[in-house]
Amino acid sequence: MTDRHHVVIVGAGFGGLAVAHGLAGAGVRITIIDQRNHHLFQPLLYQVGTATLATSEIAWPVRHLVRNRKEITTLLGVVTGIDTAGHRVLLEDGADVAFDTLVLATGARHAYFGHDEWEPFAPGLKTLEDATSIRRRILLSLERAERETDPLRRAALLTFVIVGGGPTGVELAGAIAELTHQNLRPDFRQIDTRTARVLLIEAGPRILPSFTPDLSAYAQTALERLGVEVQLGLPVSDCNAAGVMVGGRAVAADVVLWAAGVRASPAATWLEVQADNAGRVRVDADLCVPGHPEIFVIGDTASINAWHGKPVPGIAPAAKQQGLHAARTIKQRLRGATGPSPFRYKHSGNLATIGKRSAVIDFGWIKIRGWLAWWIWGLAHIYFLIGLRNRLAVALSWLWIYTTGARSACLITQVDHRPPPDATAAPARSMDVS
Numbered sequence: 001m002t003d004r005h006h007v008v009i010v011g012a013g014f015g016g017l018a019v020a021h022g023l024a025g026a027g028v029r030i031t032i033i034d035q036r037n038h039h040l041f042q043p044l045l046y047q048v049g050t051a052t053l054a055t056s057e058i059a060w061p062v063r064h065l066v067r068n069r070k071e072i073t074t075l076l077g078v079v080t081g082i083d084t085a086g087h088r089v090l091l092e093d094g095a096d097v098a099f100d101t102l103v104l105a106t107g108a109r110h111a112y113f114g115h116d117e118w119e120p121f122a123p124g125l126k127t128l129e130d131a132t133s134i135r136r137r138i139l140l141s142l143e144r145a146e147r148e149t150d151p152l153r154r155a156a157l158l159t160f161v162i163v164g165g166g167p168t169g170v171e172l173a174g175a176i177a178e179l180t181h182q183n184l185r186p187d188f189r190q191i192d193t194r195t196a197r198v199l200l201i202e203a204g205p206r207i208l209p210s211f212t213p214d215l216s217a218y219a220q221t222a223l224e225r226l227g228v229e230v231q232l233g234l235p236v237s238d239c240n241a242a243g244v245m246v247g248g249r250a251v252a253a254d255v256v257l258w259a260a261g262v263r264a265s266p267a268a269t270w271l272e273v274q275a276d277n278a279g280r281v282r283v284d285a286d287l288c289v290p291g292h293p294e295i296f297v298i299g300d301t302a303s304i305n306a307w308h309g310k311p312v313p314g315i316a317p318a319a320k321q322q323g324l325h326a327a328r329t330i331k332q333r334l335r336g337a338t339g340p341s342p343f344r345y346k347h348s349g350n351l352a353t354i355g356k357r358s359a360v361i362d363f364g365w366i367k368i369r370g371w372l373a374w375w376i377w378g379l380a381h382i383y384f385l386i387g388l389r390n391r392l393a394v395a396l397s398w399l400w401i402y403t404t405g406a407r408s409a410c411l412i413t414q415v416d417h418r419p420p421p422d423a424t425a426a427p428a429r430s431m432d433v434s
């Protein structure tokens with residue numbers, strides 16, 4: 001095995017696993033390095049954050065996924081640099097891994113537009129830890145509200161702010177509205193969870209900007225029907241322990257969630273190459289780093305205008321297509337042939353769900369909304385989950401919640417040492433807790 005061409009894949013997300021899949025039978029040795037031991041189905045992460053699904057329903061140990069591929073070694077480790085001249089991947093613990101071909105598929109994280117100090121007050125959603133921490137914040141806020149006697153503080157505890165009106169923000173807002181306004185109502189005695197305020201703040205003129213204006217308008221109406229307040233056209237100017245500042249007004253809120261910006265992993269810094277303004281590596285048409293045909297960068301970490309001249313979007317199908325393209329290129333080069341034609345992204349559509357009864361879908365040639373779109377969204381997501389057991393488990397969880405309204409994942413699993421928020425401490429010019 002050791003004399004075989006060695007492909008190192010950093011990142012076992014959608015892109016990285018697609019490379020491994022595409023290299024099956026290629027006669028290469030593969031090492032997958034990831035800082036986590038699991039592959040995560042991020043599109044359903046918000047459902048863990050809102051107590052719909054359990055963590056094990058949307059994540060799978062990488063080692064287990066590739067157990068039948070004897071040519072693949074899986075390493076748990078944090079990559080901190082690349083020695084491009086020496087062809088080595090550098091790990092945080094001082095170890096290094098040599099490669100013949102390297103694929104960087106390290107994804108992206110949320111970004112705070114230069115205000116990283118907001119992160120502790122407005123966490124984003126990217127990892128399982130983020131999702132369970134968000135679930136804890138939401139449930140703890142309701143628990144504290146149940147014991148709070150001061151009306152101002154209780155209102156702050158029952159206010160949930162989501163910053164960013166893209167698909168993740170819309171999905172979080174709809175799910176929190178259903179959780180508080182419908183599902184948890186019978187569980188509390190002192191508070192009426194239907195009075196919870198769910199506020200979705202979008203700086204742009206409409207939510208779901210990647211959809212057509214009519215689908216955006218439909219999604220807004222559907223959210224409002226669930227009891228979500230949608231505030232458009234005003235950016236958040238501060239996040240702190242008391243809530244957010246938006247349009248010069250302070251909104252007192254115990255739970256503020258961030259779904260507004262994205263920043264690529266620091267692969268460009270590791271490689272000392274040019275990045276775009278979201279930190280993504282500008283790759284050549286074959287997805288390689290300029291001047292380094294042995295290093296591919298794919299998925300959310302790569303920047304390439306391969307969608308009819310437009311940038312490839314940061315979504316799972318794009319990462320998968322790039323992973324498969326990189327694998328094809330590696331195989332052709334090993335056969336001594338020139339690589340396949342330049343990477344071209346094929347877009348199959350945009351999907352977003354609004355609660356558990358409505359969704360919007362834009363396939364380009366057809367647009368669907370409402371319950372039919374929700375069913376298509378649900379079936380598509382079940383189809384893309386890994387393994388029959390998870391497909392059945394998720395379908396059953398959804399069916400259960402749909403018919404009974406009972407969410408089995410309402411668990412506070414980590415102790416929170418934060419002091420309860422003090423609504424009166426908001427940097428308020430005018431306090432808006434109505």
Ligand SMILES: Cc1cc2nc3c(=O)[nH]c(=O)nc-3n(C[C@H](O)[C@H](O)[C@H](O)COP(=O)(O)OP(=O)(O)OC[C@H]3O[C@@H](n4cnc5c(N)ncnc54)[C@H](O)[C@@H]3O)c2cc1C
Binds near residue numbers: 011108
């Ligand atoms: C909340 C949320 C909802 C989403 N919803 C959708 C959706 O509905 N539809 C859709 O198509 N897309 C959706 N996306 C986007 C989609 O998940 C990404 O585009 C896709 O995951 C990108 O794949 P990737 O392989 O580039 O990165 P990822 O899948 O993010 O994988 C990156 C991997 O690299 C690892 N890694 C990162 N840094 C290091 C390091 N230094 N060392 C070692 N390992 C490292 C990570 O642990 C991770 O496993 C969503 C994303 C989020 C966050």
